Amino acid sequence: MVVREKILDMVIGCFKRHGAKRIDTPAFELKETLTEKYGEDSGLIYDLKDQGGELLSLRYDLTVPFARYLAMNKVKKMKRYHVGKVWRRESPTIVQGRYREFCQCDFDIAGQFDPMIPDAECLKIMCEILSGLELGDFIIKVNDRRILDGMFAVCGVPESKFHAICSSIDKLDKTSWKDVRHEMVVKKGLAPEVADRIGDYVQCHGGVSLIEQMFQDPRLCQNKQAREGLGDLKLLFEYLTLFGIAEKISFDLSLARGLDYYTGVIYEAVLLQTPAQAEESSNVGSVAAGGRYDGLVGMFDPKGYKVPCVGLSIGVERIFSIVEQRMKTFGQKIRTTETQVFVATPQKNFLHERLKLIAELWDAGIKAELLYKNNPKLLTQLHYCEDMGIPLVVIIGEQEMKEGIIKLRLVASREEVAIKRENLVAEIQKRLSES
Amino acid sequence: MVVREKILDMVIGCFKRHGAKRIDTPAFELKETLTEKYGEDSGLIYDLKDQGGELLSLRYDLTVPFARYLAMNKVKKMKRYHVGKVWRRESPTIVQGRYREFCQCDFDIAGQFDPMIPDAECLKIMCEILSGLELGDFIIKVNDRRILDGMFAVCGVPESKFHAICSSIDKLDKTSWKDVRHEMVVKKGLAPEVADRIGDYVQCHGGVSLIEQMFQDPRLCQNKQAREGLGDLKLLFEYLTLFGIAEKISFDLSLARGLDYYTGVIYEAVLLQTPAQAEESSNVGSVAAGGRYDGLVGMFDPKGYKVPCVGLSIGVERIFSIVEQRMKTFGQKIRTTETQVFVATPQKNFLHERLKLIAELWDAGIKAELLYKNNPKLLTQLHYCEDMGIPLVVIIGEQEMKEGIIKLRLVASREEVAIKRENLVAEIQKRLSES
Numbered sequence: 001m002v003v004r005e006k007i008l009d010m011v012i013g014c015f016k017r018h019g020a021k022r023i024d025t026p027a028f029e030l031k032e033t034l035t036e037k038y039g040e041d042s043g044l045i046y047d048l049k050d051q052g053g054e055l056l057s058l059r060y061d062l063t064v065p066f067a068r069y070l071a072m073n074k075v076k077k078m079k080r081y082h083v084g085k086v087w088r089r090e091s092p093t094i095v096q097g098r099y100r101e102f103c104q105c106d107f108d109i110a111g112q113f114d115p116m117i118p119d120a121e122c123l124k125i126m127c128e129i130l131s132g133l134e135l136g137d138f139i140i141k142v143n144d145r146r147i148l149d150g151m152f153a154v155c156g157v158p159e160s161k162f163h164a165i166c167s168s169i170d171k172l173d174k175t176s177w178k179d180v181r182h183e184m185v186v187k188k189g190l191a192p193e194v195a196d197r198i199g200d201y202v203q204c205h206g207g208v209s210l211i212e213q214m215f216q217d218p219r220l221c222q223n224k225q226a227r228e229g230l231g232d233l234k235l236l237f238e239y240l241t242l243f244g245i246a247e248k249i250s251f252d253l254s255l256a257r258g259l260d261y262y263t264g265v266i267y268e269a270v271l272l273q274t275p276a277q278a279e280e281s282s283n284v285g286s287v288a289a290g291g292r293y294d295g296l297v298g299m300f301d302p303k304g305y306k307v308p309c310v311g312l313s314i315g316v317e318r319i320f321s322i323v324e325q326r327m328k329t330f331g332q333k334i335r336t337t338e339t340q341v342f343v344a345t346p347q348k349n350f351l352h353e354r355l356k357l358i359a360e361l362w363d364a365g366i367k368a369e370l371l372y373k374n375n376p377k378l379l380t381q382l383h384y385c386e387d388m389g390i391p392l393v394v395i396i397g398e399q400e401m402k403e404g405i406i407k408l409r410l411v412a413s414r415e416e417v418a419i420k421r422e423n424l425v426a427e428i429q430k431r432l433s434e435s
Numbered sequence: 436m437v438v439r440e441k442i443l444d445m446v447i448g449c450f451k452r453h454g455a456k457r458i459d460t461p462a463f464e465l466k467e468t469l470t471e472k473y474g475e476d477s478g479l480i481y482d483l484k485d486q487g488g489e490l491l492s493l494r495y496d497l498t499v500p501f502a503r504y505l506a507m508n509k510v511k512k513m514k515r516y517h518v519g520k521v522w523r524r525e526s527p528t529i530v531q532g533r534y535r536e537f538c539q540c541d542f543d544i545a546g547q548f549d550p551m552i553p554d555a556e557c558l559k560i561m562c563e564i565l566s567g568l569e570l571g572d573f574i575i576k577v578n579d580r581r582i583l584d585g586m587f588a589v590c591g592v593p594e595s596k597f598h599a600i601c602s603s604i605d606k607l608d609k610t611s612w613k614d615v616r617h618e619m620v621v622k623k624g625l626a627p628e629v630a631d632r633i634g635d636y637v638q639c640h641g642g643v644s645l646i647e648q649m650f651q652d653p654r655l656c657q658n659k660q661a662r663e664g665l666g667d668l669k670l671l672f673e674y675l676t677l678f679g680i681a682e683k684i685s686f687d688l689s690l691a692r693g694l695d696y697y698t699g700v701i702y703e704a705v706l707l708q709t710p711a712q713a714e715e716s717s718n719v720g721s722v723a724a725g726g727r728y729d730g731l732v733g734m735f736d737p738k739g740y741k742v743p744c745v746g747l748s749i750g751v752e753r754i755f756s757i758v759e760q761r762m763k764t765f766g767q768k769i770r771t772t773e774t775q776v777f778v779a780t781p782q783k784n785f786l787h788e789r790l791k792l793i794a795e796l797w798d799a800g801i802k803a804e805l806l807y808k809n810n811p812k813l814l815t816q817l818h819y820c821e822d823m824g825i826p827l828v829v830i831i832g833e834q835e836m837k838e839g840i841i842k843l844r845l846v847a848s849r850e851e852v853a854i855k856r857e858n859l860v861a862e863i864q865k866r867l868s869e870s
Contacts, residue, residue, distance in 0.1 A: 001457045017797055019804035020773040022436045026536045027462065027493075027520060048493075051483040051524065058462075060485075079772075085462060085520075089486065101461045113807035117786070121807075128797065244798075336456040337514075348765040351552070355677040362452055362563065363679075369454035372548035372556075 002334050003327070004103075004320055005337070008083060011105045011314050014129050015081035020107055023080045025065040027087075031055040031218050033300070034109060037064050039167060039260040044088040057372060061104040063261070063293065063311065070110055077111035077307075079435045095198065108311030111299070119265050120239035122312045126269050126288045127245045129314060135322060137272040141205070141252035144233055144265050145291070147214075148256060150226025150314035154219045155197040157190065162258040164188050169202060169256035173270070173285065179204070202254035210251050216423055224409075231402035232265060265310070271322070272363060287315045287322075336390045340432055342379040342390045343370040347397045351375075357396060357424075364425045365433070385411050391435065392428065438668045438762070439538075439755055442568065443518060446749050447541045449564050451514035455542055457799075458498040466490040468735070472499050473761045474602060477854070479523040493522040498696070498728065498746065505545055505742050506735035511545035512742075539619055541748030551667055554700050554727060555674035557747045561704050561826075562680045564749060570757060572707040576640070576687035579668055579700050580726075582649075583691060585661025589654045590632035591626065604637060604691035608705070608720065612638070623818040639688035643672045645686045651849040656663070667700060669805050692726060699727035700842060701744070706757075722757075724752045770824045777825045779816040779844075780804040782832045785808075792831060792859075798843050799860045800865070820846050825862065826870065 029399050033044055034057050046058040062082045070078065090100055107125055109118040123140060130138045149171070152162050162197045168184050184190040201220075204210060211234050220226045233251060240246040248266075257266045269288040277431075290312030298306035321419060327334070343358045352372050361368040369390070371381055385393055395407040395416070406424050408431075409416045419427045438542060469480055469492050480675055481493040495502050497517045505513065512718055518540045528749040544553040558575060565573045583604070587597050603619050612634060614664075619625040619633075636655075639645060646669050655661045677679040684702075718817045725747030733741035762769070778793045786809050796803040804825070806816055820828050829852070830842040841859050841864075844851045854862050 003457060016773050017800065017802045019774040019802065022440065024436060024439075026524070028536075047484040047486060049484045051482060053524075072682075087462070089488075109807070111807075114809045116807075117807040119791075120790075122796065124797065239790055242787055243794040286869065337454050339454040340452050347735045352677055355555075355674055357554075359559065362559065367452045367453065367454065372544070372546075372552040374549045407705050 002336055003015060003323055004316075005260065006318055007285055007316060007323065008105070010132055011129055011316065012081065012083060014125055014132065015105075015107050016078070017128075018125055020081040020105070023066075023069070023082055024084065024263075025059070025062070025069055025082070027085065028056040029065055029068065030056055031057045032066060033057075033068050034060055034083075035297075037259075037261055037296070039163060039258055041059045041088075044090060046087045046089055053424075060088060061105050062313070064296065065110070066106070066108055066311075067261075067293070067296040067309065070297045070301045070309075071305075075110065075307070079109050081107045089203070091326070093126060098154040102317040105316050106311060108148070108309055109331070110307050110309045112308055116236045116239055116265075119232075119310050120236055120243060122290055122310055123236075123249060123267060124243045124245060125291075126267070126312055126314075127243075127248055130269055133323075135271055135319065135370065137288070138248070138269055139272055140234065140249050140267050140269045140288075141255040142236070142249055142265065142267045143255040144229035146229035146261050146264060147220075147253070150220060150223035150229065151198065151201050151330040154183065154223050154226070156194045156202070157198070161179050161190065164262065165190065166203075166256045167237045167258055169254060172202060172254045172256075186400065196406055204320070205250050205252040205254070207246065207249070207251065208209060208234070208401075211237065225252060227262070236265065257289065261293045262291040263294045264292035267312075274415040285318070287318050289313060289315070289365060337369075337388060338367050339369045339388065340367045340371075341392045342381065342385045343368060343394050344376075344385075345396050346378040349376045350396065351393045353396050354402070357394065360425060361394075361428070364429070366425070367429060382409075382411075392426075393426065437771055438758055442754055442758065443538075443540070443750060446751065447516065447565055448539075449489065449547060449560055449567065450542050451512070452563075453511055453542070453560055455514045455516040456516055457608045457706060458501075458504070459519065460494070460497070460504055460517070462520065463491040463493050464500055464503065466492045467499060468492075468503050469495055469499060472694075472696055472731070474598060474693055476523075476693065479525060481522045481524055481769075484492055492835055495523060496521050497539050497748070498543070499731065501541070501545075501746075502696075502728070502731040502744065503735045505687070505732045505744075506740075508732075510545065514544050516542045523578075529673035534750050537752040538573075540749040540751050541746060543744055545744045546744050550675055551670045551700075554745050555665075555671055557725055557745055558671075558675060558684060559678045559680060561702070561725075561747055561749075562678075562683055565704055565723065566744055568758075570754065573590075573683070573704055573722070574707055575684050575701065575702050575723075576690040577668065577671070577684055577706045578687055578690040578701045579664035580692075580697050581660040581666070581699060582655075582688070585655060585658035585664065586633065586636050586688065589658050589661070590636070591629045592603055596623060596625065598695065600625065600633070600693045602693055604633075605688045605693040607637060607691075608703075640685050640687035640689070642681065642684070642686060643669070645683075646672065664699070671700065692724065694805065695800060696728040696731045697726040701726035720753070722753050724750070761802070764862075772823060773802050774804045774825045775802045776804075776827045776829055776863060777816065777820045778803060778831070779813060780831050781813040783810045788831050788836070792829065793866070795860060796829075796863070799864070800862060801860070802831060817844075818845075827866065829859065829863075 012308060038060060047061050048056040085101055086104050087101050126140055148154050149162060150163060154185050155166050165181055165184060168180050172180055181195050184195045185192050211230055214220055214230055237246055240249055255268055267290055268286045270286055292310040294308040298304045341361055343354050345354055354370050391411055393409040395409055404421050405418045406418050406421055408417050473495060480495050483491040494654055520536055521539050561575055581647060587600060592600050600619060603615050619630045620627050649655055649665055651748055676686055687869055692704055702725055703721045705721055727745040729743040733739045751848055755860050776796055778789050780789055789805050793803050793805050797832050826846055828844040830844055835841055839856050840853045842851050843854050
């Protein structure tokens with residue numbers, strides 16, 4: 001939990017740096033709100049039992065509830081972040097950081113703006129977070145749904161199969177082209193020569209020069225959608241260069257993103273592994289992803305009024321498991337509490353004094369603990385401090401009472417110093433602020 | 436959300452000050468885990484639809500999941516806090532701060548310790564939080580389940596009716612004694628003279644002297660349970676005096692707490708209203724509550740191994756609505772973002788410069804925004820800053836570019852100063868640290 005909190009603080013700090021405000025939506029949505037938004041994954045939604053009242057489901061992500069919120073409240077413009085739980089009916093595999101309940105951290109910009117400026121900011125945010133967390137080298141793959149659709153069209157995919165083929169392409173990060181081709185031809189009934197034409201495209205990835213190359217592609221350029229997508233990506237790369245992050249971004253024609261609601265640019269960040277890491281098979285797939293979804297809000301508006309949106313989601317659960325695994329590898333230990341001072345006594349019948357003293361510390365805002373025993377042994381008390389990593393011990397006994405002092409023990413060095421009783425709080429605050 | 440975050444930060448800060456670590460449990464539990472833990476309120480539990488796999492329900496509070504967690508992981512000792520959502524099938528009434536989904540903040544101490552030390556700490560925490568939030572004057576009512584049970588026994592309530600009568604007594608904070616008596620006699624079949632005997636007791640409240648008085652009560656003192664409860668309360672008040680909070684605590688024989696799982700001391704904090712407030716009928720009932728539940732963990736352990744627990748829950752939703760209402764009354768406005776600097780231009784075709792500049796600010800950790808427009812009007816940009824309460828504006832135009840400077844505008848005073856381009860970040864950081 002301590003590691004989780006640090007990672008979340010860092011992510012939230014970045015969202016705030018980019019001017020987002022926090023919002024929160026309920027854990028459940030009307031069942032119909034979630035229907036037909038997630039393509040092949042819709043079977044993973046948890047429904048609530050019909051106990052009277054509306055039919056409800058647990059939210060599957062934070063994007064659809066955000067779109068529903070914008071439409072319901074007729075919000076035309078908003079930059080928000082949301083940190084919350086989502087639920088999916090999966091078989092949990094801890095290795096890949098996939099659970100049935102997990103935390104999502106989303107940042108989204110809603111509103112009609114000039115092209116690609118908010119999109120570029122989303123990619124900047126992903127870079128800032130992944131660099132800030134020091135997870136090692138990473139790359140963000142970028143593509144555009146319109147380029148994908150254009151590619152499908154010029155390759156000869158029937159329009160009715162766009163979604164299905166898109167889902168197959170989406171598996172290319174985990175599955176070989178051979179297997180994906182097999183699925184497209186055998187399971188989804190695509191002509192083999194069409195599949196091969198797609199194969200030529202999806203093996204391309206690169207930077208701005210690849211965009212230029214695709215602009216020269218005679219087949220792809222017949223397609224209006226593809227041309228629009230390529231034009232926007234070119235502009236996007238211009239802004240990414242100004243943000244100083246262009247070298248982290250790869251235009252990748254194999255990136256598809258399974259979800260139905262994307263309409264424009266899409267992106268996904270993956271960690272680059274050293275050969276040693278790859279052998280440990282600590283493959284965690286994508287650690288952040290997102291894209292543009294200009295049609296989703298309109299689906300919830302009675303008049304179909306559209307609010308264009310672009311956003312990103314940080315895969316914090318996967319990041320948690322990477323950081324945890326790394327800490328295990330390096331044998332790092334983390335304190336689970338923040339206690340600064342422990343109140344101890346070597347004497348019997350000193351509970352009253354300890355209680356008075358600790359209340360004084362609490363009231364001064366100092367994080368303090370004692371053992372809930374009338375007469376604990378001194379050794380037990382000192383062991384507790386060493387186990388828990390508590391840096392300071394206040395010791396009070398008969399001798400100290402008589403002299404009007406307190407002993408302050410520094411746990412790390414085992415050094416003990418005498419302090420006047422009335423200076424205790426000030427002295428502790430001084431030491432804590434110095435350390 | 437900003438107000439909520441501030442309140443939660445304050446509550447969590449207090450929990451950490453008392454040495455608790457954070458844990459998190461899943462939103463749903465096995466249906467059977469929640470069955471028969473909540474008395475008359477069990478009908479308010481949300482069940483998930485049977486989609487294959489285990490039968491699940493959404494958690495109703497954070498206490499039962501904590502007890503289940505301790506038993507499952509065979510934890511014998513733990514001081515933890517938990518901030519999370521819980522769900523209840525209620526008709527939402529916003530006035531009283533009751534919703535179907537709401538946030539709970541719980542602190543609990545599990546383990547076998549010397550009597551009343553952890554219990555006293557729980558009350559100290561409640562006092563620290565309620566004082567810290569400056570909600571106005573408050574009182575914490577304290578009672579003990581054993582005293583209640585003893586009182587029922589000596590008044591002549593049949594043991595089979597203890598739970599039902601306890602639920603009736605629990606309504607005394609909202610309902611008059613007359614109505615509660617009616618419910619006990621007519622609906623729950625209690626003899627009128629038994630009800631009247633209970634009535635004599637439940638109208639008593641006071642401090643240590645009331646405990647002494649009850650010790651002298653010849654009927655109550657025949658009962659072993661009641662004597663034990665009174666003895667513990669006496670010890671508790673001793674510790675509360677050492678903590679300096681005894682005057683905030685009232686021994687109140689009418690306090691019952693509806694939940695089935697309490698076994699010892701119980702408590703509930705209520706805000707004291709000035710006559711003016713009472714007229715506005717902003718009655719929000721209890722704002723924090725808790726008690727001892729020594730049997731709950733054993734119910735989840737296959738061998739029935741018991742782990743005594745005591746804890747508290749802060750009613751943050753009610754506190755949110757009180758603070759919000761007060762802010763409305765005083766017309767206070769709260770910033771929803773933390774943006775420190777806005778990047779503006781008076782010129783057309785300055786998007787590239789603005790993007791380069793803002794990336795520099797973000798990379799230096801400065802919270803910054805710009806408008807997502809190629810050519811926004813200067814007035815629109817400045818209005819945005821005044822609306823959003825952004826304190827600083829960086830202005831860049833042709834003239835500034837030529838001179839190698841930047842204009843820094845202080846939004847509050849509308850003063851503008853020229854700064855060398857290369858000193859911009861340092862200058863902003865200096866101004867932000869001073870303010």
